[in-house]
Amino acid sequence: MLARALPQPESLSWRIPVTPERVLAILLVAEIVLFGAIGHRFFSADNAFEILRLSVEIGLLALALTPVIVTGGIDLSVGSLMGLSAVFFGKVWRDGGLPIGAAAVLTLVVGALAGSLNSLLIARFRIPALIVTLGTFSLFRGLAEGITGAGEYANFTNFPASFEFLGQGYLAGGIPAQMPVFLVVAAFFWVLLHRTALGRSLYAIGFSAEGARHAGIPVGRRLAMVYILSGLVASLAAVIYVSHLGQAKADAGTGYELSAITAVVLGGTSIFGGRGNIHGTLLGLFAIAVLQNGLILADQPKELAGILTGILLIASIVANRILGRFSGNSKGI
Numbered sequence: 651m652l653a654r655a656l657p658q659p660e661s662l663s664w665r666i667p668v669t670p671e672r673v674l675a676i677l678l679v680a681e682i683v684l685f686g687a688i689g690h691r692f693f694s695a696d697n698a699f700e701i702l703r704l705s706v707e708i709g710l711l712a713l714a715l716t717p718v719i720v721t722g723g724i725d726l727s728v729g730s731l732m733g734l735s736a737v738f739f740g741k742v743w744r745d746g747g748l749p750i751g752a753a754a755v756l757t758l759v760v761g762a763l764a765g766s767l768n769s770l771l772i773a774r775f776r777i778p779a780l781i782v783t784l785g786t787f788s789l790f791r792g793l794a795e796g797i798t799g800a801g802e803y804a805n806f807t808n809f810p811a812s813f814e815f816l817g818q819g820y821l822a823g824g825i826p827a828q829m830p831v832f833l834v835v836a837a838f839f840w841v842l843l844h845r846t847a848l849g850r851s852l853y854a855i856g857f858s859a860e861g862a863r864h865a866g867i868p869v870g871r872r873l874a875m876v877y878i879l880s881g882l883v884a885s886l887a888a889v890i891y892v893s894h895l896g897q898a899k900a901d902a903g904t905g906y907e908l909s910a911i912t913a914v915v916l917g918g919t920s921i922f923g924g925r926g927n928i929h930g931t932l933l934g935l936f937a938i939a940v941l942q943n944g945l946i947l948a949d950q951p952k953e954l955a956g957i958l959t960g961i962l963l964i965a966s967i968v969a970n971r972i973l974g975r976f977s978g979n980s981k982g983i
Contacts, residue, residue, distance in 0.1 A: 670918030673969065674933045677962075678940065685944030692947050695824060703826040705939040707732075707887045707894070707903075709932075710832060711910035713839045714883035716931045717876045719914055720843070722856040722923025723772065723779040725877065728884040728910065730790035731764050732903025735888035737797045740806025740898030750813045758885050764790060765881020769874035787907075794900040806898040817894030828890050835883065840928040852876065856923025912959060913938055916966050937962070 685692045711728045718725050735757050743753040764786070771782045798804045819827040843849040854862040855869055863869050884903075892898045917934030919926025941962070942955040 670966065670969070671927070671930045671933060674917060674930065674937055674966070678933060678937045681937065681940045681944060685940065685948060689944050689947035690949075692944060697943065697947070699820070699824055699826055701936070701939050701943050702829055703894075704943070705935055706826070706828045706832045707891050708906055708909045708913065708938075709935045710835055710883050710887040710890070711906055712913040712931050712935050713836055713928065714880045715910050715914050716839060716917075716919055716926055716928055717843055717849075717852050718779075718880050719911070719919050719921060720852050720856045720923060720926045721873060721876060722859065723873065723876070724783060724911070724921075725768065725779065725880045726783040726907050727764070727768060727786040727790055728880060728887075729903040729905060729907035730787045730794070731761060731881060731884040732888040732891060732906060733794040733900050734764070734790040734797075735761050735885035736892050736898040736902040737794045737806065737900050739889060739892060741797055743809070744806050750810055754889050757889055758882055761881045761883075761885020761888070762878055763881070764885075765878040766874070768881065769877035772877060773870040773873040791900070794902075798900045804899065806892075807896060809892065809896060814893050814896050817890055817892070818896070828894070831886070831890065835886070836928065836932065843926075843928055848872070848875075853924055856920070856925070858924075909938065912963050916963055 682692075691697055711732075715725055715728065738760055739753050739757040742748050742756055743750055746753070748756065768779075768782055768786055771777045772779050816827050816831075821827055821830075841849075843852065851862065851867045851872055854865065854867060855872055859869055887906075888902060891902050913934035914926070914931050915921055915934070916937060917926070917930030917932070919930060938959055941958060942952075945955050945958075946952065
């Protein structure tokens with residue numbers, strides 16, 4: 651009778667589910683504690699704002715790539731499109747004589763058109779996204795280099811101070827001026843993925859595109875949308891990049907696509923599609939940013955950041971694969 655009256659061990663035990671986001675959050679806290687102990691002025695407000703500022707361009711790409719990867723796709727062209735958008739922006743402003751605002755709007759249109767090219771080949775002709783965006787990766791970078799050419803006109807500089815304030819200035823309280831733009835874009839993608847039926851359809855496509863088609867989801871239009879958004883946000887990142895550095899050049903965004911994809915996958919988004927979220931992407935982004943910043947303040951070689959980021963990504967993939975098996979999730983990374 652006593653044995654029956656006592657609660658069984660199962661009813662006494664409780665466990666917090668282990669998720670990639672929770673593991674990454676713990677890792678981020680560990681990074682902050684470590685670099686706070688060994689880094690010079692790591693805990694200063696100025697350094698915190700500098701981490702935020704340096705995260706914006708790659709962060710924008712990572713936000714836009716999250717729904718792309720959730721659908722099971724990839725976009726390797728975003729870094730090259732940043733370079734094309736940057737020099738196009740500088741060209742139409744300096745040589746075309748357009749006002750800075752009009753040049754920025756036209757640059758966003760170019761980004762959307764570039765994304766439309768990807769979407770046409772991927773969604774309409776069903777060519778694998780890896781092949782398409784690998785091709786446009788080279789195409790966009792080549793166009794950027796063709797626009798700038800060589801010699802003294804290779805870079806576009808001397809932008810208005812009012813424009814450069816967007817990338818270099820501070821708002822009240824020392825907040826970087828580009829942060830409101832980043833927060834608006836982050837909020838947009840969070841609502842899109844997590845609070846709309848359209849967002850839920852993206853997960854369905856990533857889990858099974860054919861199943862989504864049989865369920866009546868317009869797969870082609872949904873895929874077109876995410877690639878157009880990716881191109882649009884890449885051009886927005888280019889405008890902020892130019893205002894940050896004060897110059898537009900063809901090599902803008904070089905390697906940014908890999909950093910952005912790393913942040914997305916590190917945040918728990920499955921590279922095979924069907925799983926992922928915006929807050930995980932943000933955690934992945936800041937884990938990378940804090941690692942890079944902390945190593946510099948700790949007087950460690952800059953190259954070490956790339957090595958540790960690679961180790962971090964591989965460890966994350968392995969850990970999530972193990973977690974996926976234990977949870978019975980076949981769509982793990």
